[in-house]
Amino acid sequence: MAILNEEQTMLRDAAKGWVADKAPVTALRKLRDTGGWKTGYDPAAWKEMAEMGWTGVIVPEAYGGSEFGYRSLGLVLEETGRTLAASPLHATAAAAASALLLGGSDAQKETWLGRIAAGEITAALAVDEGPHHHPGSVALKAEKTATGYSLTGTKRFIPDAAEADLVVVAARVSGAPGDTAGIRLFLVTGGAAGLTATPLHAIDNRAHADLAFAATPAELLGETTGAGWDVLSATLDRATALLAAEMMGTATQAFEVILDYLKTRTQFGQLIGSFQALQHRAAKLFTELELTRSCVDAALDALDAGSKDAPALVSLAKAKANETLHLASIEMVQMHGGIGMTDAHDAGLYMKRARVAEALYGSSSYHRDRYAKLGGY
Amino acid sequence: MADFGAELDVFRTETRDWLEANCPASMRTPMTAEETPWGGARFKWANPDSKTWLDRMAEKGWTAPMWPKDYGGGGLTAAQARVLEQEMARIKARPPLFSFGIWMLGPVLLEYANEEQKKAHLPKIVRGEIRWCQGYSEPGAGSDLAGLQTRCEDKGDHFLINGQKVWTSYADQADWIFCLVRTDTTKKHEGISFVLFDMTTPGVDARPIKLISGESPFCETFFTDVKVPKAQMVGKLNGGWDIAKRLLQFERQNISAGGFGGAAGLEIEEVALAHVGADNGKIADGDLRARITAHKMDAKAFSLTVRRVEAEAKSGKGLGPAASILKYAAATLNQHKHELMLEAMGSDGLGWDGEGFDRANIRETRAWLRSKGNSIEGGTSEINLNVVAKRVLGLMDHQ
């Protein structure tokens, strides 16, 4: 399903126009230079994103969303990725919303999905505890209390978590780290007792935070036995594929900036784009972008179709997006020469965001390993 | 070499004893970025031992061991210089001086400058009294360096310089500049001259540029009616291009010999074990482990090549073709190392500053960003490869 329907085309075009107008790279610079990395976004811009319906793209109509699906949300994120637009859109409307959608009870969906779709709240998904993505290793402890659960432990480098109204937390009710059967998902409200968030000043100037839970009250996601590993895995598939879509946008923009420079900068009395050494590198990068786009599209389509091969396609998409964005970010600096090394140029911002996105939801090694395991070898 | 063996042994013993007695204890610890000994008239020494160490080494001429004694150098033979290097490495002594004067300018002054110029500049370079910067690149002349436009006019009793340089490393901290200027606008390469002047001369304005790593090591440097005494031109009028190219050779050689090592000092496999975890002593992520290993093998191949090139050079046969690949190889290797380091650190390596990140990790992250310049500074990797293809392999230009 490489072809977009009319609604999708409209959504993408609207996103493209809005991002160029309201969230150019200069907006991220401003956020950075005014200490805005703590919250990670401009509230006015976020409000407009919600008004355009972006927060409800995967939310069922019954809860006030448009139910356009993952591929459609990917189109929006690709556009925000182009200009490094900082917002809690991915954390809220992709990651946390997926968890609620897949594992929430009717009452939980009713309570939270509607508010996400309406843009009333921001939310985050907290899984990793160490420096590398490793969902099976969750150690954060969940203990039953008279009224629900209580969580104790820490989470590391969680996107948009510091200011979130709702955090979906992966925690362990039994077993040791590595044993996936003991993992459940929980809902914790922002400002809950015993929850401390430390905002992190990361290289991409987006909002990331360390979270500490000390007997923090939490509600089990889902009915009686709760949503466990399967829901977490499916949620991560969605969050990962949608991050890959954002990265696709970032890489595409980096490529276009490079191409533009090859057509304007002259040395030795000719455009540097006339040198075959650079022509081939641009053509190779273009090849990688096209290959990656197919993988990202296929992963999102598979998620929309609920097909069995979605997990493998998601790992494929993220591994490819990691590699291609990595390459694009390196070429962006290199082909600009000295200017690419300056803070005044955008290349550094793309490079820094690239490395954060590459690490989030799994490095290439992680996804190559997962792809092999899913393939049975 | 065998017949000189005994003499060299004496030199080794003397050197060892002298270093033992004169190298301060703190100069035998790994160098930090803050304590890099750049020297110069305006330099602030973060550690007084660095200054003591420099003065003692400069007194013997050992900041420039093979330069002639007449100009303050050590007057050592290649074999003796190697011994000095080995003995310094043995006690992990820091280099006493980091200097564009020693790495780049001095060697060309020895070849091209007149006696007066050598006497005026070389001893001060040896003693680290004057810090130099390199005024080569301009906004329109980077890879195409010979396209430079900074004008230098003959005004009878002096030269008058107008124009702009860019990416001038440490121009805001340097005392003097070696600068390429245009003295003939009708020719390209044959219209370039090589001049030296004081950065405090009226009309010189160096404005720092911020890098992606957050530091500002280089500048935009403007010259407005800068008056330069005519005696400060090195070589002939319009004869600067050969000097410029020769200096670039020294620059690239120096870069490749040092391998962009820098002061970091973290070992990549240790970083990976600490952040990824171990599985029976092996880095738990097998894919990353394989890539780290491939990198370490490349690094070994590089250092073996540097040694082979050095051995060839010292045997008097001149530089073999292997020398031409060193700068490109060093840049690639260093960048790859930093990428692997960043990947191994995971989210611990994604901090800019502030709470939640280890200082050493932040330093490493900044070093990763800085390493992106390695394939640009001193001539880009593309230009290096063009040179290898054309000069070494004899491949022709695209027609």
Ligand SMILES: Cc1cc2nc3c(=O)[nH]c(=O)nc-3n(C[C@H](O)[C@H](O)[C@H](O)COP(=O)(O)OP(=O)(O)OC[C@H]3O[C@@H](n4cnc5c(N)ncnc54)[C@H](O)[C@@H]3O)c2cc1C
């Ligand atoms: C950290 C750092 C420190 C520096 N310090 C100094 C200094 O102290 N003094 C100084 O004078 N300069 C310094 N430079 C400048 C450096 O020498 C130039 O940036 C470099 O030569 C490239 O020139 P440019 O930036 O104009 O890029 P350009 O020449 O515009 O190059 C842009 C891109 O085109 C490519 N390209 C150009 N021509 C060709 C070709 N024929 N074939 C294939 N590809 C080509 C380049 O490789 C590059 O990828 C420094 C640069 C850096 C990054």
